[in-house]
Amino acid sequence: MDPEQRKHEVADGVLAEKINHLRDRLYPDPADRPGYAKLAARIREQTGKPMSATYLWELASGRKRNITQDTLATLAEFFGVPPEYFLDDVVTSRVDAQLELVTALRNQKVRSIALRAEGLSDDTLDALLVMVTEARRIERLGPSADTARREPDESG
Amino acid sequence: MDPEQRKHEVADGVLAEKINHLRDRLYPDPADRPGYAKLAARIREQTGKPMSATYLWELASGRKRNITQDTLATLAEFFGVPPEYFLDDVVTSRVDAQLELVTALRNQKVRSIALRAEGLSDDTLDALLVMVTEARRIERLGPSADTARREPDESG
DNA sequence: AAGACCCATCCGCTCAAGCGGACGGTTGCT
DNA sequence: AGCAACCGTCCGCTTGAGCGGATGGGTCTT
Incomplete structure (x- = not known):
């Protein structure tokens, strides 16, 4: 099975699986x-923070899942993982989308162009879009990653 | 509590600062x-998840700080940052560097221009920079936040 | 066979996360 | 002047995160 699909279907009980894992x-x-009783006791000893056996079982069995920052930090500290370990879910894909943009903006001049393009009229932006696309063609560069994407939001 | 051996001390107390930032x-x-009232309303519209004005103020003013995963995900989704932003200081500073650009890049067309400008030659980028700066002058817009800045990075 | 443990599971409580509704202050419009 | 809209702030309520303390069932010694 591919591990990419399961993050969609069992997105609810992921926390339980992670704790058991x-x-x-x-x-x-x-x-x-x-x-769970002894495990909770060890968590309390090692981290110094409170942790009950009952609640630990509720988390591991999927009965409770909306934990607070404090509890999350306690578990992460005990198991020796970064706190992000427990909250990487479907949001990861959105972060990837942003990373693509971040890569492009590493160039200082590209950044400047983007910053100065902000606030310009729609027509001017269209004109600039034509220019930069044409420049790409002239310099024999392939189409950008953007050309395939269609995002229907951004009211303006 | 125990204010002696916390490694992310800043991440604990300054959730309020991060939200305001x-x-x-x-x-x-x-x-x-x-x-806070309008902001909470916009969060509700954009994310589809609940968020009250009172609680948002309580978070921003530091009165409540131990938020649950659901609330954390809602805030992260709305502000366009990874959820780790609220947990880890390192991630916070790294993401902060990009936020200024994200502000400008809310416009879809500006995003497209930035993505397509990547990889172009230095001369072409200079030409585009002239054009967009001139367009700003024509449209009577003030100088961008970028024009005043001199960042000594990007050696090549 | 009975005491001593440990296990998973359940019940019911406490208290803080989270929210609805109100209050007084300020700005702006008529 | 009044009204309307928005602001930050407060109070009190509901809900669920988190816990203490049973319960019954398994596996050892003795």
């Missing part, structure tokens, strides 16, 4: 693997 | 800047 990885031997 | 970046013009 981290517990299994931290205690590979099922014989030595502690239950 | 993001609001100021998204609405650079103080005259057009909405209050």
